[in-house]
Amino acid sequence: MADPPVPGEFDEVDEAVGQEWETETTPYERVREVISYTYTPVSAPTVAEQARTSPKTARKHLNTLEDEGFVTAETGEKGTQYSRSRESLVVEQAADILARLSIEELVDRIEELRNRVTAFREEYGVDSPEKLAVERANRALAGSGAADPIDPEERREWQRTRRNLAFANAALAIANAERFVGGDSRPTDENALPQ
């Protein structure tokens, strides 16, 4: 087992890691990395600051990434704002899932995640954690008894499972579609695919 490299001197860890990242990557790679996990739209200068490059360079790369379908751009009152394309994120996660799980495993896990989401819906009597928050707030305003709040960790678990179920469903849909759009159909997993 190799020892970790001995770290050099540094004054501030924030600046040290920022400089290392800048040395090891191109501006394009940094802009792509920053926008990868930006789900709420931001301006090009905001991306530029995080990606350690100029607003002009950031804008150029963001526009290229928009052409490639990796980024969504919206122009409104605040100028052009950028975020990660949801479609691109879903496709990326689906590909990651399909690279690791067999169709049988995926079908089993989807059923399990779906059951967990259904159990949350039944437990709280609403379709989503967002609806639950609205319903609880209304009840509190109406003064109709003490609304027993959902445990915040449980709410996050509900949101998490729902989101990852969406990625898993996309993976299965892609695997399903791929059987029929190519020349040869895949010989295996025929029975595991629910139609």
Added chain:
Amino acid sequence: MGSGHDQGESHTLRGPPDRPVLIAIRDLVDDTEPLATAALDDFLDPQTLEVSFDDGLCDAERARIDVQWTTRNDYKFHYTDSNEVDLRWGKHPHDSDYENVTGFEHYHPPPDATSNPTEVEKSCITQSTPQLVTRAVLKLWRTAYHADSLVPLNAGSNPP
């Protein structure tokens, strides 16, 4: 603090765990730190990225850092080792409970990662992206590892 707004609620990470980010952190750890192996606690529906170290800090033989990261960029990096030393870097709202912390970034110091409002410290990590926060944690870990001391973990510097 107001009634019906206990520390549990106000100190919760905002947003659900973000699988895409946990995967990116996993790959970065595996590429960067020879002593570490990172794995999602559940491949499809992960809550935590578990980073296992083949050696611990000071005289601990093994260690682990559990990483949580949410869709709203709140996080926790919790270190624990075979000597039962715990500490944690975090970023999330805390209702100004932590007297020495102005922003959301903070540090729960060893040996028990205390949440005592007077003992939680300002974090030396104020970067906000998964890439840079993870690099900072790994750099601080390495610095502490070579110094045989927990002090560098929130000192944020490695003087000559």
